[in-house]
Amino acid sequence: QIVVTQEPSFSVSPGGTVTLTCGLSAGSVSTTHYPSWYQQTPGQAPRTLIFNTNTRSSGVPDRFSGSILGNKAALTITGAQADDEADYHCMLSMGSGIWVFGEGTKLTVL
């Protein structure tokens, strides 16, 4: 069974840059996995940030960007702000209509 891997936690200083990654336990992530990224604050439903690897959802600030870095999908936050402190989830297409989420990364801004 393929597992989608994410860093359990990460921290960034206000104004700093952080890159969160989304990988596979076997193989590489590519654009054909159509990676998407979701931000979730405590007690709230997830909010779409990035889809189709690098397309920002409507209203998402341009400090959020998506890419493929090496063999993983990546979410980069440039100029982190206090309200970026949240859980970040990636989702990958496994083909044949099957989708898998990663375990999520808890981002602390301090």
Place this chain on the structure above:
Amino acid sequence: QVQLRESGPGLLKPSETLSLTCTVSGASVTSGNFYWYWIRQPPGKGLEWVGYIYYSGSTKYNPSLKSRVTISLDTSKNQFSLKLRSVTAADTAVYYCARKGVMVAAPVDDWGQGTLVTVSS
């Protein structure tokens, strides 16, 4: 503005069947442009894709849950539903209904607020 709202019992005993309904407003479940999703999140854990249904009635389920899951549509009420049989404590989670565009690259772009279902004897 699309709104999705989950409803159903919040407490179940082991071996019972979980039944949740998602009521959709601002969009039609008969639209051919979207899949209607169920996603769950155990307390303190990540999201888990449960499955989806299309307006035609076709479905796709998480392989790990496939033997216990059924997702159905009620077009007369503009709702879709989730049934999960033989629940255990491991099925305790916040259950979200959501909408995703049919293009594979499209995001899950509208979410319900989520409803907590607890399985406990």
